[in-house]
Amino acid sequence: MLILSCPFCGERDESEFVCAGPARAPRMTLAAATDDAWVDYLTAPPNPKGVVRERWWHSHGCGEWLIVERDTLTHAIHATRGARHEHD
Amino acid sequence: MSMTEARLASGGLIDRSKPLSFRFDGKAFTGFAGDTLASALLANGVVLTGRSFKYHRPRGIVGFGIEDPGSIVQLAGEDGSVGLPATAIPLREGLDAHSVNCWPSPAHDIFAFSQVFASLLPAGFYYKTFMWPGWHAFEPLIRRAAGLARVPAHAAPNQASEIRHGHCDVLVVGAGPAGLMAAWAAAEAGARVVLVDADRLPGGSLNHGDVSVGGVTAAAWARDLAARLDAMGNVTRLAGATVWAHREHGLVVITERDPPLPELRQRTWQMRARRIVIAAGAIERMLVFEDNDRPGVMLASAARSYLHRHAVRPGRRALVFTNNASAYATARDLAAAGIEVAAIVDSREQPDAASLAVAAGIEVLAGHVVTHAHGSRRLRGVTVAPRQGRGARRIACDLLCLSGGWTPSVHLFSQARGRLRYDEGTAAMVPDTGPATTFCAGSALGLFDLQAVLASGAEAGRRAARECGHAGGEVAVPQAGPAPAYAVEPLWCVDACAASTRAFVDLQNDVTAADIILAVREGYGAVEHVKRYTTAGMGVDQGKTGNMNVIGILAGRVGTTPAAIGTTTYRSPYEPIEFGAIAGPREGTALLPYRHTPVTPWHVRHGAVMYEAGARWRRPGYYPLPGESLDRAVERESRAVREAVGVYDGSPLGKIEIWGRDALALIEMAYTNGFASLRAGGGRYGIMMTDDGLIADDGVTFRLGDNHYMMSTSTANAEAVYRRLEEFLQCERPDWDVTLTPVTSQWCNATICGPAARELLADLDPDIDICNAAFPFMSLRDATVAGLPARIARVSFTGELSFEINVARRHGLALWERVMEAGSRHRIVPVGSEANHVLRVEKGFLSLAHEADGTADPYDLGMGWIVSKTKQEFIGKRAMEIRRSTGHRRRELVGLLPHDPDHLLPEAAPLTPGGRMERTEGLVTACVRSVAQRRVVALGLLLNGRARIGETAHVRVKDEVIAVTVTSPCFYDPDGLRLRS
Incomplete structure (x- = not known):
């Protein structure tokens, strides 16, 4: 079980969080997206052996959505930040 | 052999003043405090302890601890599911154990014939056998013959297990020489230390021999150091506990068997350790030759341990078979205890001189091997032969001590993805590179010299503490008494065998x-x-x-x-662990408590049968009158709503308050239909989809004011909808100004529905005009009702005129009671979810998980009107468009009327072409006895269904095909006149 460092709450046990899978590229507006690009966006999430950017929700804590950089091989957490500050 | 013969007159780390009686296979025996079940059985001369898993061969005690492969026993009573070997079960008064895999007893086992057919049960037997057509004919027999301990008939009370969470700087696994030194060094440095050992007695291997440490016996040294650690405030010592999992981020899982609380049988710790020292020791290996499983064949270290620890003679005439130096001490100690040692058979051509010196006076057959063990239910002798050349001979013995060398216990190191390397010198896999937070020490690291083991423990403890910020920890490594060096030559299998x-x-x-x-x-x-x-x-x-x-x-x-x-992958648990030890008291409602509305006590008092309504909410299913059946009660409740007035507790319906400048933008993104034209006080039904273009939820959203909305969701999906909206806002549109507040349990409601609902509401003295023109369908008004501040919504899930009267949770019960009181004049009936189901099916309203089963989009349900043609964007839009552009035929919502009007269709029953056993073309999503139609009506999803209205379709169930007429999916008031009335 992982320990994730929530920017609000500090180090917390994984059981307080919900993992929502790999973080996708920023959502395209439909007007700008071809069908093929949209299908890729929906169905081809990154699944690397190594560092992956993931969305986690601190559902049993502050409710913040987080972007977590996790190594799928070692479970090392390289970075955790609030998703809303992802593109600051 | 009687008990007095097998138990030595003195010695051993047992308490002879505390005799314990126990039973094994129904027979009464006596042992002493400090015994394990295995040592007590050996002391009583019990050699045959069970039958093997596949061939039902007689088996005895092979090992000394958890490594024992042969002596799994079944315990009677609450701890029956343990599945541990007799060697790992501490003896206690009244213990009642049975051997496994044999019936009626290990000596007379009716499945023993399977030994005769061993050649028919080769490797891969199950794979090969189970590929036959009809293999299942053999399954019951195989299942009966196989299997280990049985599952106990009754669950243990959940108070018997406890879960604790803990944190420490340094966790030390094993309280042998390395572990004690590591814990001592780390504790002296000031680290918070947890020391765990499977044995109640500290010292590990130090208790099983006669070496000295620091000038005293090793056992005494270990006891003294453990006492010293116990006196330190920063050390927690868990004895009789096993670390059975080592997971990511320093999580280790420990189960204490028999913790020091009488009512507690086991306690599991989820411990976060910043550094972990693995000093778990090493495990002796078997040697492989013919019939090496006969009762009386034992690991050499186990025989020596029984002798020293329990003062038990495991045999009368022993033979030692080894490929290494360590077993010579066993031969020497057995001889010293008065056991005749026939010979030491050493597969090495030239045993080291130090070994030979240890066993001076005992015949050593160098370059020899045991090729065969004789005897059936008990060892009678062995055949010994030179590795090269001829000269086999038979030697009588009833105890054969094996040592195939030592394997470091690397399980916990490897569970944390540590890598191993093969060490030629010790012929074993030893830790190589591992996680930076983990240190191995002692023989777990592949060290077999006691002095080196002590030093490595001290070093590991000191380094672990230092990495936690605790410098120091310089402890003096005591001097270990002399012992011959470990030397081994691998012998994986005796060549001839x-x-x-x-x-x-x-x-x-x-x-x-x-x-x-x-x-x-x-x-x-x-x-x-x-x-x-x-x-x-x-x-x-x-x-x-x-x-x-x-x-x-x-x-x-x-x-x-x-x-x-x-090696193969090492996985937790290191030893058998009960489910109860993992779950602890977290089961049933302790794990997932029910949620109740404030009206629950009233419902229960009035005879409601309570259902789970989703998301753990408890809601009345129906309110049977005395002697009334389910069907009759549901019909009575449904009829009351259609003909007079009913009331149901709709409090669990999900509610999310939405605020902010971009509130409308979020709602427009979430729902397929448009909300821009909604005025304050007005509401609109909406459907939301997933990004895959499939229905995720539905509900009514009201506009409360400028940039302020109240969204309702289905009961079960309230949390999921909130999560999806939050995720979208925080991850995709962080610049939007929207705040979401889930308020489901802040509100309580009584929903009155039926033709008399308005008259009833009028009787509750609302302070607003409730006529249809002033308060139309799909609108919302704040008001005082029955003296309570309320928010009334005109929505309908039953197809009748409805008022959903919402009040603060604390007023919920008062509102309900006043509604019932005022309603008596209108013959009001409380209505449960069963009747609600009947009413919504009659009306053809969709229900999440029934019609919207995760495969449907709005068009499939005949609700194309709810998909906006003008909105640029909403969630699921593009995926639905791409899918529908293929023109593939879809399963569509239809009504189904069985030709026999009284024939109920099982919900989820498949529809197949012509009722034949073919690929299904749909399913029954709901089926009820309609009070409006006075017959059975059903909803279903049917391939190309809307084009088939008027045709006959077929529901296929076991042994029956039911013909149904396909209809439009609405059986009551299709124009919606009543709900708008």
Whole structure:
């Protein structure tokens, strides 16, 4: 079980969080997206052996959505930040 | 052999003043405090303890601790599911144990005939057999013959287990010489230390020999140091506890058996350790030759341990068979205890001089091997032969002590993805590179010299503490007494026995050397494949005494080295752990408590049968009158709503308050239809989809004011909808100004529905105009009702005129009681979810998880009107468009009327073409006895259904085909006049 460092709450046990899978590229507006690009966006999430950017929700804590950089091989957490500050 | 004969007159770390009576296979025996079940059985001369898993061969006690592969027992009573070997069960008063895999007793087992057919049960037997057509004919017999301990008939009370969470700087696994030193060094440095050992007695191997440490006996040294640690405030020592999992981020899982609280049987710790010192010791290996599983064949270290620890003589005439130096001490100690040692058979051509000196006076047959053990239910002798040349002879003995060398206990290191390397010098896999937070020490690291073991423990403890910010920890490493150096020459299998179907490499799963060779011949060369094909190492002992021999035999067979073969993956748990130990008291409603509305006590008092309504909410299913059946009650409740007025507790319906400048933008993104034209006080029904363009939820959203909305969701999906909206806002549109507040349980409602609902509401003295013009369908008003501040919504899930009267939770029960009181004049009836279901099916309203089952979009349900043609964007839009552009035929919502109007259709029953046994073309999503139609009506999803209205379709169930007429999916008031009335 992982320990994730929530920017609000500090180090917390994984059981307080919900993992929502790999973080996708920023959502395209439909007007700008071809069908093929949209299908890729929906169905081809990154699944690397190594560092992956993931969305986690601190559902049993502050409710913040987080972007977590996790190594799928070692479970090392390289970075955790609030998703809303992802593109600051 | 009587008890007095097998138990030495003195010595041992047992308390002879505390005799304990126990039973084994129904017979009464006596042992002493400090015994294990195994040592007590040996002291009583019980050698045959069970039958093996596959061939039902007689088996005895092989090991001393958890590594024992052969003596799993069934315990009577609450702890019956333990599945531990007798060697790992501390003796206690009244213990009642039974052998497994045999009936009626290990001596007379009716399945023993399977030994005769051993050649018919080769490696991969189950794979090969279960591929036959009709293999299941054999399944019951195989299941009866196989299996280990039985599941106990009754669950243990959940108070018997406890879960604790803990944190420490340094966790030390094992309280042997290395572990004690590590804990001492780390504790002296000031670190918070947890020291865990499976044995109640500290010292590990120090208790099982006669070496000295620091000028005193090793056992006394260990006891003194443990006492010193116990006195330190920063040390927690868990005795009789096993670390059975080592997971990411320093999480280790520990189960204490028999913690110091009488009502507690076990306690599991989820411990976060910043650094972990693994000083788990090493496990002796078996040697592989014909019939090496006969009762009386024992690991050499185990025999020596029983002698020193429990003062038990495990035999009268012993023979030692070894490939290394360590077993010589066993021979010496057995002889010193008065046991005749027939010989030491050493597979090495030239045993080291130090070993020979240890066993001075005992015949050593160097360059010899045991090729065969004789006897059936008890060892009677062995055949010994030189490795080269001729000269086999038989030697009588009733105890055969084996030592195939030592395997470091690397399980916890490997669970944390530590890598191993094969060490030629010790012929074992030893820790190589591992996680930075983990240190191995002592023989777990591959060190077998006691002085080096003590030093490595101190060093590991000191370094672990330093990495936690605690400098110091310089402790003096005591001087260990002299002992011969460890030397070994690998012997994975006695050459002459390589093809034997009775030379066991895995005693627990009955895997033989011949099975390994067969697996290689059939194309399995990788160790992971061989493991699965032969099941070697897949028992609950995880092959602790045999896996290295499997690797060695495999390497020899495929012409490579053990280093190239490598090991299989080590997985938790290290030893059998009960589900109760993992779950603790977290089961049933302790794990997932029910949620109640404030009206629950009223419902229960009025005879409601309570259902779970989703998201753990409890809601009335129906309110049967005395003697009334389910069907009658549901019909009565449904009729009341259609003809007079009913009231239901709709409080669990999900509610999310939405605020902010961009609130409308979010709602427009979430729903398929448009909300821009909604005025304050007005509401609109909406459907939301997933990004895959499939229906995720539905509900009514009201506009409360400028930039302020109240969204309702289905009961079960309230949390999921909130999560999806939050995710979208925070991850995709962080610049939007929207705040979401889930308010489901802040509100309580009584929903009054039926033709008399308005008259009833009028009787509750609302302070607003409630006529249809002033308060139309799909609108919302704040008001005072029955003296309570309320928010009334005109929505309808029943198809009738409805008012959903919402009040603060604290007023919920008062509102309900006033509604019932005022309603008596209108013959009001409380209505449960069963009647609600009937009413919504009659009306053809969709229900999440019934019609919207995760495969449907709005068009499939005949609700194309709810998909906006003008909105640029909403969630699911593009995926639905792409899918529908293919023109593939879809399953569409239809009504289904069975030709026999009284014939109920099972919900979820398949529709197949012509009722034939073919691929389904749909399913029944709901079926009820309609009070409006006075017949059975159903909804279903049917391929191309809307084009087939008027045709006959067929529901196929077991032994029956039910003809149904396909209709439009609305059986009541299709124009919605009543709900708008």
